Amino acid sequence: MLVHLLIAAAGSGRRMGASGNKLLLEVAGRPVLAWTLDAALACAAIRWIGIVGQPVDAEAVAAIVAAAAPDRPVQWILGGDSRQESVRRGLEALPAEAEGALIHDGARALVEPELLERCAAAVAAGRAVIAAAPVTDTIKQVDAAGTITATPDRSQLWAAQTPQGFPVGDLRQAHATARERGWSVTDDAALFERLGLAVQVLEAPPSNIKITTPFDLTVAEAVLAARR
Numbered sequence: 252m253l254v255h256l257l258i259a260a261a262g263s264g265r266r267m268g269a270s271g272n273k274l275l276l277e278v279a280g281r282p283v284l285a286w287t288l289d290a291a292l293a294c295a296a297i298r299w300i301g302i303v304g305q306p307v308d309a310e311a312v313a314a315i316v317a318a319a320a321p322d323r324p325v326q327w328i329l330g331g332d333s334r335q336e337s338v339r340r341g342l343e344a345l346p347a348e349a350e351g352a353l354i355h356d357g358a359r360a361l362v363e364p365e366l367l368e369r370c371a372a373a374v375a376a377g378r379a380v381i382a383a384a385p386v387t388d389t390i391k392q393v394d395a396a397g398t399i400t401a402t403p404d405r406s407q408l409w410a411a412q413t414p415q416g417f418p419v420g421d422l423r424q425a426h427a428t429a430r431e432r433g434w435s436v437t438d439d440a441a442l443f444e445r446l447g448l449a450v451q452v453l454e455a456p457p458s459n460i461k462i463t464t465p466f467d468l469t470v471a472e473a474v475l476a477a478r479r
Contacts, residue, residue: 252350252375254416256297256367257341260284260304260312260357261330267464272308274357278468279475285315286360286475292321293364296371297353299323303330303341338439339426345419351375352422354439355414361458361474367414369453374416379448381416381440382455383409412455415439421448 260274267273274284284302291300302312302325309327316325328344330337338354345352351374355362366382373380386408392401415438417425425442428434436442440450458474460467 252377253298253348254296254351254353254371254374255299255301255345255349255419256291256294256353256355256414257301257303257328257338257345258284258287258291258355258357259330259334259337259341259413260302260308261334261337267468272304272311273462274360275308275311276468278360278462278471282311282315283360283462283471284312284357285319286471287355287357287362288315288319288321288325290360290362290364290367291355292319292323294367294371296368296375297323299346299349300325301328301341301344302326302357303328303337305330333435335426335429335436339430342419342423342426349419351416352419353414353416356461358462359413359459360462361460361471362414363456363458366453366455366459370414370416373451373453374418377418379417379421379440379443379450380453381438381450382412382414382459383452384412384455384457384459385409409452411438411440412459412461413438417443 275282328341331340353370370380386405390403391399394400429442443450462471
């Protein structure tokens with residue numbers, strides 16, 4: 252099965268305190284998105300890469316792609332008003348031969364090629380999977396007044412991450428159904444869950460963080476320094 256990758260790259264800088272796309276901020280001397288793209292290009296199982304973003308960032312993203320000198324097609328795709336709509340547009344832009352798709356947040360710039368390889372292999376075998384990490388903190392459910400109402404059993408809780416991988420036909424159908432029924436979700440696995448389709452978790456390493464705040468930039472700098 253040919254596995255293709257969509258990178259969601261319309262990152263907001265709100266929680267980062269930045270005026271523009273956080274993926275264009277520098278970490279260890281390079282844009283966040285450059286590190287994400289490096290990892291994707293180091294994964295031999297990925298045949299094609301689509302970067303889904305907003306028009307204002309198109310020129311900057313093109314420069315990042317050019318600097319990476321990719322050895323396979325990397326295509327710019329105009330995103331939508333939400334992550335869900337952007338992924339749907341990304342699916343529409345996939346080459347006709349695409350059979351399996353990985354969806355990855357550009358802000359998870361520390362993703363390891365090995366994790367991408369494991370997700371791609373699962374998708375190539377016809378499975379739907381997400382990278383995830385077991386929850387280690389005790390989780391509290393809290394009401395609007397700030398009062399604890401429940402303490403879920405953390406042994407059954409996982410924190411969802413990306414990459415997430417799916418057979419293309421199933422994912423397209425899931426997005427079409429979501430559009431018809433007005434569903435709004437925060438990740439693609441949630442669409443499969445609503446449709447009763449099985450999704451498995453693949454454990455991700457602790458470094459697979461999403462760069463969202465200035466503290467995350469500090470952590471990412473340290474991780475990249477350790478890798479070098």
